[in-house]
Amino acid sequence: MKCYMRELLCWQGIGAQSTKCSAANNRATYFWYQSLFCALDNLKGKTEEIPCVVGDEHVWTKEIRYQLSIFTFSQPDLLNKAILASVAARREWDLKPIQDRAQVLFKAADIISGPKRAEILAKTMIGQGKTVVQAEIDAAAELIDFFRFNAKHSIEVECQQPLNSDGSTNTMLYRGLEGFVAAVAPFNFTAIGGNLAGTPALMGNVVLWKPSDTAMSASYAVYNVLRESGLPPNIIQFVPADGPVFGDTITSSEHLAGINFTGSVPTFKRLWKQVAQNLDTYKNFPRVAGECGGKNFHFVHKSADVQSVVTGTIRSAFEYGGQKCSACSRMYVPDSLWPQIKQGLLDIHKKLKVGNPVEDWSTFFSAVIDDKSFARIKKWLDHAKSSPNLNIIAGGNCDDKKGYFVEPTIIETTDPQDAIMAEEIFGPVLSVYVYPEKDYLDVLHLIDNTSPYALTGAVFSLDKNVVEEAAKVLRNAAGNYYVNDKSTGSIVAQQPFGGARASGTNDKPGGPHYVLRWTSPQVVKTTHIPLRDWKYPYMG
Structure with a gap:
């Protein structure tokens, strides 16, 4: 308590305080370290017990x-109990004024930005292996922004009303979906879990939230903040579950109204197929929204700023061990710049520290999340070591004796169509193709056609004509497209996030229209002048 009180004054003025219909981005801040030290210390040696919560x-x-x-x-019986309890609570929640529902998220944002900030950051650092800055931009800044901006957008959307005419008025009611929404969250962002569950609830829906097994503690903390902020019981059910058990149960329920998903392509496809197979079961056509990762690119033109390319690529490829949906995984560099860029990458690579970010804050990234992730990445490293087309120029080693540690790895390829340039790895592995600088236009088309994903990408060029050319060729290659900036780091309300193709349904959470995805609007026409005659004038 003393640690928190010591910092209390420092919290004043962080980001934007919530008002009824205003919001501004919450800044990543670093002057509250003492509170975080205390929170980390308080968690040492403790094992939290986390139940399922139904009502x-x-x-x-x-x-x-x-x-x-x-x-x-x-188990299925508990999940079905949660579904029925949620559906029973749905009508009363949906009839609440949007301003009342929005205040829950505004209050939750204020709590996370102040008294609960250090606790949620500490649980994100320990549970998900994040450095202090990665936890801060995720579990504090982004989560707070999701809650504040979505609350703001929900209020503003009610102002979007149809036209009236003489003798009648028209009203658009933004109802929640009839049934329940299943929120399936990933491990890599605490904020995503809060958004996947919180935004549908904000719009009058009831939600079954399946948190990731490897983000359990921080997710439970966020759930408790929502309840503390006035969220009634049964609106969001906190139901950890085995993935297939959860998927089978929700997709077989007649009450399924939507799925809000972030995770792998195979899992999303499985859920989508199950929905299709059960269409005759449902009362409505379920909304299915998903974000599934990417094979994100950095394209470098000969006119690029070399230092910007090097530092941006290091951060994008290796922050959080490459375990971001938006992380740069493939890079295309002109032969004229490769010697400089290669040396720059190697110089920084030598300084990157991989270790325990809780004990050593100079750590750049930590172990990958679990044994499955480690095994998948190791297969790619083994592929790089055995392929005649690939040359590991930095890193390439991994060790799972204590933790699942993978070195930051840079691989040069002579084959731009090698699988390592097309498939998602989700680890600290960057592949580079060096191309003849005169062939840059061909390389742009190559980027567009190499991978099935289309999430994020970046073009580094100081030539305006090249930037314009690239934008046309790569129009469908990325949902979040950066010019002279790295492919990671989207900010709520500034760069709403999402991609198409195999990357998902591109619903752009963080944008003003995202809240509409979770509504079923009703138009009400009220006529004030009674109709007196069934005949039309021309009928005589």
Whole structure:
């Protein structure tokens, strides 16, 4: 308590305070370290117990899991109980004025920006292996922004009303979906879990939130903040579960109204196919929204600023061990600049520290999230070592004796169509293709056609004509497209996020229209002049 009180004055003025219909981006701030030190110290040696929460009931099943915390998995009977309880609570919640629902998120944002900030950051650092800056931009700044801006957008959308005419008025009611929304969250961003569950609830929906097994502690903390902020019971059910069990149960329920998903392509396809197979079961056509990662590119033209390319690529490829949907994984460099860029990358690479970010804040990134991730990345490193087309110029080693550590790895390829340039790795592995500088236009087309993904990408060029050319060729290659900036770092309300093709349904969370995805509008026409005659004038 003393640690928090010591910092209390410092919290004043951080970012934007919530008002009824205003918001501004919350700044990443670093002058509250003492509070974070205390929060990290308080978590040492402690094992949190995390139940399923249905309504106000904390439930433990026979399925117990251990991963930093002790938590329990929902079984089909509990999930079906949660569904029925949510559906029963839906009508009253949906009828609440949007301003009342928005105040829950405004209050949650204020709590996270102040008294709960250090706790949620600490749980994100420990549970998800994030450095202090990666936790701050995620579990504080982005989550706060999601809550504040979505609340703001929800209020503003009610101002979008149809035209009236003489003798009648028209009203658009932004109803929630009839049924429940299933929110399936990833491990890599605490903020994404809060948004996947929080935004549909904001718009009058009821939600079953399946948090990631490897982001359990921070997710549970966010759920508790929402409840503390006035979210009624049964509006969001916190139901950790085995993935296939959760998917099978929700897609077989007649009450399924939507799926809000972030994760892998195979899992999303499986859910989509299950929805299709069960269409005759549902009362409505479920909304299916998903973000599935990418094979994100940095294209470098001969006119690029070399230092900007080097530092931007290091951060994009290796921050959080490449475990961002937007991380740069493939790079295209002209032969004229490659010697400079290569040396710049190698010079920084030598200084990157991989370790425990909780114990050593000079750590650039930590272990990858789990054994499955480690095994997948190791296969790619083995591929690089055995392929005649690939040459590892930095890193390339990994060790799972204590933690799942992978060196930041840079690979040069002579084959731009090698699988390592097309498939998602989701680890600290950057592949580089060096091209003849005169062939840059061909390379732009190559980028567009190499990978099935289309999430993020960046073009580095100081030549305006090249920038314009690239924008035309790469129009469909990325949902978030950067010019002279790295492919990561989207900010809520500034760069709403999402991509198409295999990267997902591109619903752009963080933008003003995202809230509409979770509404089922009703138009009400009220006529004030009674109709007196059934005949039309020309009928005589």
